[in-house]
Amino acid sequence: MDTIMLEHGSGGRMMHSLIRDVFVKGFDSPHLRKYEDSAVLEIMDKKIVFTTDSYVVDPIFFPGGDIGMLSVAGTVNDIAVMGAIPNFISCGLILEEGFSREDLQKIVDSMKQAADKSSCTIVTGDTKVVDRGKVDKIFINTSAIGTMIDGVSLSKESIKPGDKILINGFIGDHGIAVLSKREGMEFGTSIKSDVQPLNMLIKELLSNGLTIRFMRDPTRGGIATTLNEICDGMGFGIELFEEMIPVRDEVRGYCELLGLDPLYVANEGKVIAVVGREDSDKALEIMKRHPDGEAAAFIGEITEENAGTVSLRTTIGSHRIVDMLSGAQLPRIC
Amino acid sequence: MDTIMLEHGSGGRMMHSLIRDVFVKGFDSPHLRKYEDSAVLEIMDKKIVFTTDSYVVDPIFFPGGDIGMLSVAGTVNDIAVMGAIPNFISCGLILEEGFSREDLQKIVDSMKQAADKSSCTIVTGDTKVVDRGKVDKIFINTSAIGTMIDGVSLSKESIKPGDKILINGFIGDHGIAVLSKREGMEFGTSIKSDVQPLNMLIKELLSNGLTIRFMRDPTRGGIATTLNEICDGMGFGIELFEEMIPVRDEVRGYCELLGLDPLYVANEGKVIAVVGREDSDKALEIMKRHPDGEAAAFIGEITEENAGTVSLRTTIGSHRIVDMLSGAQLPRIC
Numbered sequence: 221m222d223t224i225m226l227e228h229g230s231g232g233r234m235m236h237s238l239i240r241d242v243f244v245k246g247f248d249s250p251h252l253r254k255y256e257d258s259a260v261l262e263i264m265d266k267k268i269v270f271t272t273d274s275y276v277v278d279p280i281f282f283p284g285g286d287i288g289m290l291s292v293a294g295t296v297n298d299i300a301v302m303g304a305i306p307n308f309i310s311c312g313l314i315l316e317e318g319f320s321r322e323d324l325q326k327i328v329d330s331m332k333q334a335a336d337k338s339s340c341t342i343v344t345g346d347t348k349v350v351d352r353g354k355v356d357k358i359f360i361n362t363s364a365i366g367t368m369i370d371g372v373s374l375s376k377e378s379i380k381p382g383d384k385i386l387i388n389g390f391i392g393d394h395g396i397a398v399l400s401k402r403e404g405m406e407f408g409t410s411i412k413s414d415v416q417p418l419n420m421l422i423k424e425l426l427s428n429g430l431t432i433r434f435m436r437d438p439t440r441g442g443i444a445t446t447l448n449e450i451c452d453g454m455g456f457g458i459e460l461f462e463e464m465i466p467v468r469d470e471v472r473g474y475c476e477l478l479g480l481d482p483l484y485v486a487n488e489g490k491v492i493a494v495v496g497r498e499d500s501d502k503a504l505e506i507m508k509r510h511p512d513g514e515a516a517a518f519i520g521e522i523t524e525e526n527a528g529t530v531s532l533r534t535t536i537g538s539h540r541i542v543d544m545l546s547g548a549q550l551p552r553i554c
Numbered sequence: 555m556d557t558i559m560l561e562h563g564s565g566g567r568m569m570h571s572l573i574r575d576v577f578v579k580g581f582d583s584p585h586l587r588k589y590e591d592s593a594v595l596e597i598m599d600k601k602i603v604f605t606t607d608s609y610v611v612d613p614i615f616f617p618g619g620d621i622g623m624l625s626v627a628g629t630v631n632d633i634a635v636m637g638a639i640p641n642f643i644s645c646g647l648i649l650e651e652g653f654s655r656e657d658l659q660k661i662v663d664s665m666k667q668a669a670d671k672s673s674c675t676i677v678t679g680d681t682k683v684v685d686r687g688k689v690d691k692i693f694i695n696t697s698a699i700g701t702m703i704d705g706v707s708l709s710k711e712s713i714k715p716g717d718k719i720l721i722n723g724f725i726g727d728h729g730i731a732v733l734s735k736r737e738g739m740e741f742g743t744s745i746k747s748d749v750q751p752l753n754m755l756i757k758e759l760l761s762n763g764l765t766i767r768f769m770r771d772p773t774r775g776g777i778a779t780t781l782n783e784i785c786d787g788m789g790f791g792i793e794l795f796e797e798m799i800p801v802r803d804e805v806r807g808y809c810e811l812l813g814l815d816p817l818y819v820a821n822e823g824k825v826i827a828v829v830g831r832e833d834s835d836k837a838l839e840i841m842k843r844h845p846d847g848e849a850a851a852f853i854g855e856i857t858e859e860n861a862g863t864v865s866l867r868t869t870i871g872s873h874r875i876v877d878m879l880s881g882a883q884l885p886r887i888c
């Protein structure tokens with residue numbers, strides 16, 4: 221196919237090949253070749269982190285949040301998982317002619333609230349308005365600059381067999397909250413998006429001298445895709461323990477109804493941390509003590525076997541391979 | 555009106571009030587209160603400049619350039635006019651399902667070409683794909699980080715009566731090139747967009763010890779709007795000399811045909827520099843020697859009279875006030 225398909229924006233395998241074949245090749249930049257969500261830059265001998273994300277979520281208001289909150293929290297989280305403190309955010313808005321001023325104000329207020337929660341400042345912006353029908357209501361781009369925390373150095377290369385995999389709570393809430401609202405199925409459910417800035421939790425985790433190897437926020441494509449990105453091409457595998465992965469009953473129910481696997485459903489307030497075995501209990505305790513990680517759990521570990529693949533030990537004790545998302549499970553989820 | 559109108563994105567008066575009433579008030583950030591296109595940030599005692607812009611130009615390919623070149627050059631220029639060296643660029647793409655891979659590749663190649671010309675690196679990115687009909691082909695956000703040139707400090711506050719106003723060439727080329735293509739009127743004309751990164755010309759201008767007070771790139775809303783932004787609320791006025799403003803005959807002809815004023819038509823490769831009287835000849839010479847400023851001209855000066863307003867001395871010797879753009883002259887021009 222010579223055209224762009226929804227799958228190219230899903231966070232899964234087709235997006236990865238588009239990024240590789242078109243952007244990394246076309247822009248020919250060493251930073252892009254790292255395939256990270258953020259770039260680590262040297263500016264006058266200082267290490268700063270730079271990231272960008274566009275938000276096209278549909279609907280723009282959903283249980284637990286809106287596109288404004290998402291646009292700040294999502295970008296802040298991309299900085300935070302690099303081991304950096306997010307400082308400054310930009311805000312690029314594309315508005316449809318006829319968009320409600322009241323809704324715009326609500327979205328701006330949410331952005332401010334998320335910026336305050338993460339101690340960031342929105343410092344620059346741009347606004348474009350396009351004719352009716354040429355954009356769906358509002359799209360937001362946020363970019364952010366952060367500063368690396370002294371002494372912190374996270375990398376996939378430092379991950380070792382025996383390391384533990386932690387997550388700060390329930391998976392799939394964001395994807396299901398957005399989908400339930402979009403499909404008009406939100407009544408009678410209590411599922412809310414988990415959208416939240418994670419930088420305070422992450423800072424806490426990084427300032428206790430623990431051996432934290434690597435972190436990622438499992439957004440588009442869910443934890444399955446993020447875990448595959450972590451071990452892809454590396455000399456280790458990942459084993460997940462199904463019964464330890466926190467999934468709300470309601471999310472599980474929705475997933476069964478819709479034929480979705482919670483492992484692939486998007487999150488917007490979750491961080492996966494790979495932690496040295498000896499420090500994993502302490503790290504879990506720190507997460508659980510923090511308001512953004514009360515339901516934190518140990519969900520898997522790094523293995524010597526099955527290098528490059530994610531394997532799930534199911535509740536009945538069998539194993540199955542958990543591949544990267546290969547289609548477009550849920551478009552416009554963020 | 556409680557809804558967003560095209561005029562809110564025009565670069566003119568309505569956009570300014572939207573920015574003031576919604577964004578500056580809502581985000582409550584000291585950086586936004588400066589009403590600049592870029593923010594100057596202190597990171598670990600270093601001064602860096604941060605900017606963002608979204609590009610929604612229609613059509614995406616136009617005489618002299620495309621949305622890709624525009625998205626890099628436009629953002630680079632926002633950094634450069636602050637007196638900074640642009641270093642790093644991010645690229646956030648929103649693609650319509652069904653968009654041509656070939657066109658995407660052309661756009662990526664243009665971005666790379668513009669990045670190379672300005673010695674910048676595209677270091678991070680994001681791609682979203684939305685369903686057919688929910689976005690018009692492709693929108694691009696670029697954000698950029700630059701570093702302030704040592705010893706350079708540009709500000710409106712330093713502008714004094716007697717200072718000269720220079721521009722690096724013909725006005726209105728970009729707006730008319732885009733419009734002629736959009737309206738199917740491009741055949742038989744040779745008008746090309748002036749889209750180009752200006753940072754090399756600006757660096758040259760700033761590295762000769764001349765008294766450069768202030769610079770701006772007159773994009774949306776044209777030079778009329780930019781000059782109004784420069785003197786608005788300040789203790790000086792601006793006098794423009796109509797016969798000295800470089801306008802191509804063809805652009806003038808198009809403008810007459812379409813009822814447009816070239817002073818309000820968008821540029822994408824122009825910089826307005828306010829220069830100390832004693833250095834203005836030297837500055838003009840530097841511009842003219844540079845390939846990006848061969849048609850540079852002295853177009854006006856700073857006056858003590860008429861504080862806060864821009865006045866045009868017409869070719870017949872009369873004067874008229876040149877106000878900020880107040881409607882949506884040309885939507886989706888960048």
